Amino acid sequence: MAATPDFTPVNTAAAVAGTARPATTYWQDAWRRLKQNRLAMTGLAVIVFIALMAAVGPFFSPYSYSDQVLADANQPPSAQHWFGTDNLGRDLFTRVLYGARISLSIGIVASLINLTIGVVYGGISGYFGGRVDSVMMRLVDILYGIPLLLFVILLMVVLKPGLINIFIALGLVYWLGMARIVRGQVLAIKEQEYVLAARLAGAGSRRIILRHLVPNSMGPIIVTLTLSIPEAIFTEAFLSFIGLGVSAPMASWGVLASESLTGLRSYPFQLLYPALAISITMLAFNFLGDGLRDALDPRMRK
C-alpha cells in the first residue's frame, strides 16, 4: 500500500472559488447575446456612425447649410460637393448632415415623450386594474380608431410648423402602442409569485413598482422604444414632405427630399441622398430593435 492516499477529500470552498464563473447580470447576458447577432450589431454601428456624423460632421464641412451660392446651383456630385448642391447652391452633404441632427433628435425626443406618457399611463392602468384599467384602455382603443397620421397633421396645422411643435405633435400621438405594451407587462408581472412574496414581506406600491415591475418589463419597453424611433423619423419626413415640417432654412431629411422634387428629372441625385439617409437609418434602427427583442426575450434563455 502506498503511503500517500490515492484520493483526498476536495476542499470544496477552494474548489468552488477557483471554478465559479462570475455572476452574470441580466444585462450582461443580453449584451452577450446581442453581440452574436451580426445584423443588430451592424445596425448599432450604423446608428453610432450617423449620430457621430450628425454631432461633429458639420464642424469639418467648409460649407454652411444655409448660405446660398447661386452660381453653384444644381452641381452634380464632385470632389468639392460630395453629394452635389441643391437649386440654391447649398452643399447637399452638409445639409444631409444637418438633416441628420434634426431627424435623429426628432426620432429620439418624440420617442422619449412616447415612453414617458406610455409608461406612466400603461403602468397606472395595469397596476390598479379593474375599472380604472377598463376606462383608460377604452380611451386608448378610441384613439386607436382615429388614423394617427391624420391626427398629427391636424395638430401640426393648429400648432404651426416648427421643430418644437413636431416634438409635441409626435409625442402626444404615438404613445398608444407603448401604453398597451407596458399595461400588458404590468398585468402579467403583478400576479407573479415574486411580487406576491414582496407584498407579503410588506413592500409598498413604490417598492413593488421600482424593484419588481419596472426591471422586469424593461425588455419589451426598450424594444418598443427602439422601433418607435424610425417610425417617428419617417412620420417627420412625411410631414416635412407635405410642407408641415421644420421651416427653412433648417432642413430635415424629409425637407431635403421634398425640395428635390422640383428638379427631379434633371437632378435625381438631390432626392437620392436624403432618401438613402432615411432608409439606412430606419433599417439600422429596425435591425437593432429586432436584435434587442431576441436578446432581451427571456423565453430564449436556456
Next chain:
Amino acid sequence: MSTPLIEVKNLSKFFVTARTMLGRPRATVKAVEDVSFTVEAGETLGLVGETGCGKSTVARTLVGLYKPTAGEVLFRGKDVHAAFSGPEGNQYRRRIQMIFQDPYASLNPRMTVGDIVGEPLDIHGLAAGNERRERIMHLLGQVGLSPEHASRFPHEFSGGQRQRVGIARALAAGPEFLVCDEPISALDVSIQAQVVNLLQDLQTEYGLTYLFVAHDLSMIKHISRRVAVMYLGTLAEVAPVDELYANPLHPYTQALLSAIPIPDPLVENGRRRIVLHGDVPSPLNPPPGCKFNTRCPRAFDRCRCEIPRLLAHGDRFVACHLVNG
C-alpha cells in the same frame, strides 16, 4: 388547550368572474365557503384536497394576500386583515410568511439571491450594512446554500436550490407562522425529501408553526400532526394524522385514502379502492346540500338539501350527515 396561534372562523372567499354592464356580479366562483379551523402553536396542519378545491385560496387568504369575502382569520386572537392595515401592520405581517409553489416564478429574475433574501430585512429595517450581509449569509447557510451564492441570480440555480432561497426569504422576516403552499409539488421526488427535511429541521430550531398545503397524501402523513381535508371549497374532515389515516370518517376522505398505493404486493393485491364516479362539480355552480353528494357512494336524501356542519367528535371534526347523525 391555550388560545390557538391561528384561528380561522367561517372564512369564505368568492371571486367574481363576470360582471354585467352595470358592474353587478353575474358569475361568482365560491372558491372557499364557510371554512373554520385552528392551528396550534408549534404544530403542522396538513391541508389536502384535489386540484381546484380551494387549498391555495385558503393559504393566500390566511397570509393576507386576499381579502376574505366573509369570516375572519385571527392571529393570536387579533384579526389579521385589520392588524395588517393598522399602525403596527408590518409587525404582524412579518410574523406570517409564505413559501410558494413554483420556485421558478417566486424569485425575481432581476435580483441577486442576496437581495431577494435581504428584501424583508430592508423593508422592516431589521438589519443594514454589515449586519445585513451577515444575516443573509447566515440565512443562506441555514437553508443549505453557501455564502458565494448570494451574488448569483435565480436562473443559475436548480429548482430545489431556488426553493431553498424562497425558504430563506420567508425566514428573513422572522415569522412564527409559515404557510407552505405546495412547496414541493414542483420538485423532483429526490429533492422533495430534502426540502421537507429542511422544513422540519427549521421548525424545531425556530419553533415554527406550519400550514402545509399539498396533494401528496404520504408526504402529508409524514410531516403533519393534524390533517384537514378539503372538497370543493369546504372542509370535509379535520383530524389528528394517525386517526385520520387509520379510520377516515368522511366518505370523501375514505375514497381519497383508498387511492394510496401500498408498497407491498401482497397487501396491495387485496387493497379495495373506492372509485368515485363523475367529475368534481364546477365551483361556479356547486350542488345544493353537501357539496360531495353528487359523487358520494353513500349519499341519501338529506345530503341533497341540507349542508352538513363541521361537528366535533372527540379531537376530530367531520362534516357529514352519516357521522353527525
